[in-house]
Amino acid sequence: MGGGREVLGALSAPPALRICHLYPDLLNLYGDRGNIMVLVQRARWRGLPVTVTEVGLGEAVAPDAGDLFFIGGGEDRQQRIASDDLCRIKRAALEEAMRDGGVMLAVCGGYQLAGRYYRPAEGEDLQGLGLLDLWTEHPGPTTRRLIGNLVIEVEGMDDPLIGFENHGGRTHLGPGARPLGRVLTGFGNNGEDGWEGAVSRRVYGTYLHGPFLPKNPAFADRLIREALERRHPGVVLSPLPDAQAARARAVMLARLGQRAAG
Numbered sequence: 001m002g003g004g005r006e007v008l009g010a011l012s013a014p015p016a017l018r019i020c021h022l023y024p025d026l027l028n029l030y031g032d033r034g035n036i037m038v039l040v041q042r043a044r045w046r047g048l049p050v051t052v053t054e055v056g057l058g059e060a061v062a063p064d065a066g067d068l069f070f071i072g073g074g075e076d077r078q079q080r081i082a083s084d085d086l087c088r089i090k091r092a093a094l095e096e097a098m099r100d101g102g103v104m105l106a107v108c109g110g111y112q113l114a115g116r117y118y119r120p121a122e123g124e125d126l127q128g129l130g131l132l133d134l135w136t137e138h139p140g141p142t143t144r145r146l147i148g149n150l151v152i153e154v155e156g157m158d159d160p161l162i163g164f165e166n167h168g169g170r171t172h173l174g175p176g177a178r179p180l181g182r183v184l185t186g187f188g189n190n191g192e193d194g195w196e197g198a199v200s201r202r203v204y205g206t207y208l209h210g211p212f213l214p215k216n217p218a219f220a221d222r223l224i225r226e227a228l229e230r231r232h233p234g235v236v237l238s239p240l241p242d243a244q245a246a247r248a249r250a251v252m253l254a255r256l257g258q259r260a261a262g
C-alpha cells in the first residue's frame with residue numbers, strides 16, 4: 001500500500017541547498033558563475049547537501065527547481081535573447097517560486113531583467129520579469145558607462161558589500177522595491193540618487209559583479225540561510241573561518257578609502 005510516512009529521515013537529514021542557475025552560458029559576464037561556486041562551497045563546508053540545476057534557453061523551469069535562483073549579467077544582445085525566453089516560458093514559474101519564499105539573486109543584466117523593462121542603447125525595450133519594481137534605461141551608445149569599484153552599505157549588515165560595476169543602463173526604483181544599499185564608492189543604480197540594487201521579498205538585484213560573493217561571504221550566507229528557510233524555517237548556519245576573505249576585504253576597503261567594521 002505504501003502508506004508509511006518517513007519520519008526519522010526527515011528529522012535527521014541536514015537541509016539541502018537547492019540552487020537553480022538560469023542561463024549559465026548566455027549570462028555569465030565577469031565570471032558571475034563564481035557566485036555559484038561560493039554558494040556551493042560554503043554549503044559543503046557545513047556538510048549540507050547541494051544541488052545545482054542549470055536551466056538554459058528554451059527550457060522550462062519548475063518553481064521547485066531551486067530555493068535560490070541565480071541570474072547573471074550580459075550585454076544588450078544577450079539580454080534581448082534572455083528577455084524573450086524569460087517572459088515566454090519562465091516567468092510564471094519564477095513568480096510562483098518567489099511567492100512561495102524562494103530567493104533570487106540577479107546581477108547586472110539579470111538585475112535589469114528582473115525589473116519591469118530595460119531600454120537598451122539601441123532598439124526596442126526588453127520586457128522584464130517584473131519581480132522587482134524598477135525600470136532601466138540606457139541613455140545611448142555615446143553616454144558614459146558607469147564603471148569601477150563599487151562599495152555599498154547594506155541595512156542590517158555589519159560590513160559593506162564590495163564589487164565591481166560596469167553598466168550603461170540607469171536603474172530607477174518604484175515604490176514596490178527598496179534599495180539594497182547606499183553607495184559609499186562608485187555609481188550604483190544610476191550615479192545620481194546614491195542607491196544601489198533593489199530588494200523585494202527575497203528577490204535581490206545588484207550591479208555588483210566580479211563575481212561578488214567571494215568578496216562578501218556574509219552576504220553569501222544570508223542568501224543560503226534565506227534559501228534554506230523556505231523549507232526549513234529557523235535554520236541556523238554554523239560560522240566559517242573567513243580570515244583570508246576578511247584580509248582581502250580590508251585591503252580593498254583601505255584602497256578605496258573605506259573602513260571595515262570591527
Ligand code: GLN
Nearest residue numbers: 073074076108109168169
Ligand atoms: N547591458 C547592460 C548595460 O550595459 C548590462 C551590462 C552588464 O550586465 N554588465 O547596462
